[in-house]
Amino acid sequence: MKNRTLLMIPGPIEFEPVVLAALGAPTTSHWAPNFIETFGQALERMRDVFLSEDGQPFVLPGSGTLAMDSVGASLVEPGDKVVMVNTGFFSDRYGALLERYGAKVTHLRAPVGGRPSLEEVEKVLRQGGFKLLAVTHVETSTGVITEIQSLATLAHNHGAMIVVDGVCSVAGEELRMTEWNIDVALTASQKAIGVPPGLALFVAGPQAMQAFKARKTPVPNYYADWGNWLPVMQAYEGRQLGYFGTPAVNLVWALNASLGLILAEGMDARFARHTTISKAFKAGINALGLSQVPRKAEFAAHMMTAARYPKGVESSAFLAKVAKAGAYLAGGLHPAIKNEYFRIGHMGSTQLGDVLATLGAIEVALKDCGHQFQAGAGVEAAAKSYLA
Numbered sequence: 001m002k003n004r005t006l007l008m009i010p011g012p013i014e015f016e017p018v019v020l021a022a023l024g025a026p027t028t029s030h031w032a033p034n035f036i037e038t039f040g041q042a043l044e045r046m047r048d049v050f051l052s053e054d055g056q057p058f059v060l061p062g063s064g065t066l067a068m069d070s071v072g073a074s075l076v077e078p079g080d081k082v083v084m085v086n087t088g089f090f091s092d093r094y095g096a097l098l099e100r101y102g103a104k105v106t107h108l109r110a111p112v113g114g115r116p117s118l119e120e121v122e123k124v125l126r127q128g129g130f131k132l133l134a135v136t137h138v139e140t141s142t143g144v145i146t147e148i149q150s151l152a153t154l155a156h157n158h159g160a161m162i163v164v165d166g167v168c169s170v171a172g173e174e175l176r177m178t179e180w181n182i183d184v185a186l187t188a189s190q191k192a193i194g195v196p197p198g199l200a201l202f203v204a205g206p207q208a209m210q211a212f213k214a215r216k217t218p219v220p221n222y223y224a225d226w227g228n229w230l231p232v233m234q235a236y237e238g239r240q241l242g243y244f245g246t247p248a249v250n251l252v253w254a255l256n257a258s259l260g261l262i263l264a265e266g267m268d269a270r271f272a273r274h275t276t277i278s279k280a281f282k283a284g285i286n287a288l289g290l291s292q293v294p295r296k297a298e299f300a301a302h303m304m305t306a307a308r309y310p311k312g313v314e315s316s317a318f319l320a321k322v323a324k325a326g327a328y329l330a331g332g333l334h335p336a337i338k339n340e341y342f343r344i345g346h347m348g349s350t351q352l353g354d355v356l357a358t359l360g361a362i363e364v365a366l367k368d369c370g371h372q373f374q375a376g377a378g379v380e381a382a383a384k385s386y387l388a
C-alpha cells in the first residue's frame, strides 16, 4: 500500500521531482563551470520571480530568519526609526531583530486576525523621520495578508523605504517589486519557491543598495553583511568565480530548477492559481461550519488558511486524526490563540486534487472528533468553487 500522507503545512511544502532530483544529484564543486552557470541563471531568475527589473538578488545558505537578519544588519544603523506593521508572531520577530541592530521600532498592532489600517500607518509615518516601514506580507501565524502596494506608496510618500517579509508570500501572492516600488523583499526556499529548507533569498532594490552603501557605521554582523555577499552574487551572475562562504551547492541546483518551473508557469498564472485554490479551500472550510482567524475575507492570504476549531474539537487529537486520514496540517502559532485554530498551507504546486484530499481528511477527523456537519459538504463546496 502506498500510504502517502500529503504535507499541507505552511512550509516546508511538497517539492517537485526535478527539484528533489537536483538535490540528490552528485555534488559539484562550487567553482565548477556548470555550477557557475546554474547559480548565475538562478540569480537572473530570482529577479523575474520577484518582478524586479533592477534589484540585486542574494542567495545565502540559511533559513528565512537569516534573510531577515541580513536585511536588518545591513540596512539599520543605531537610532534609525522603523515602523513595524505588526500582524502577529513573525512581525514580533522582525521588530525584535531590528531592535538588536539599534532600531527604534514603533509597533503598529491590530487585534489578532486583523491588520493595521492604511490610515493608522499613515498617521504614524506623518510623525516623520522613519527610515523603514517593515511589513509581514503574509503573517503565517494568523493567515492575514497586508496591502503591500498601498503600504509601499505610503512609505515612499513619507520618505521611508519598505522592507517586506515575504517568506509566506513570494512566488505565490501577487508581489511586484519594481511596479510597486518595494525596496527589499525576502523569503526562504521552503515555501512557494518550492525548494527544501536551507536558502535565505532576497532582492534589494536600488534605493536599498544606495542606503547600504551610504552607511556611516560598519555592519555589526559578519556573516549577514551584504558587503561580504554582494561581490559573490555579482561574480556568479557575471559567470565568474566568487567566494565568501561555501554556497549550498545542491540547494542552488534545486533552486534553479524550481525557479525555472515557476517562470514556465508564469507569475500572473501562478498568482491566479493560488487565488483559485485558496477560494476553493476556504469555501470548503466555510461549508464545514468552521470560521477563520482573519477577521474579514479580504484580510485572508491565498497561500494558506487559518481555520478555527469548532466547539468541542481539541487541537492535538484533531491533528493526529487528520494526519491518519491523509494530510499533515499545522497547529496554531500565535500565542494568544494557539490552541484555538489550525493552519493549512496550499502553496507551490498545490492542485485541486490536493485541496479535495485535504478537505476529505479534515472531514474524517472532524467527524471522528464529534463535530456535526453534512458529510462531503466541504469537498463539494470546494469543487463547486473551483468549477465556478
Ligand code: PMP
Binding pocket: 011, 063, 064, 065, 066, 090, 136, 138, 139, 140, 165, 166, 167, 168, 188
Ligand atoms: N517570516 C514568516 C512570515 C514566516 O512564515 C517564517 C517561517 N515560517 C519566517 C519569517 C522565518 O523563516 P524560517 O523559519 O525559514 O527562518
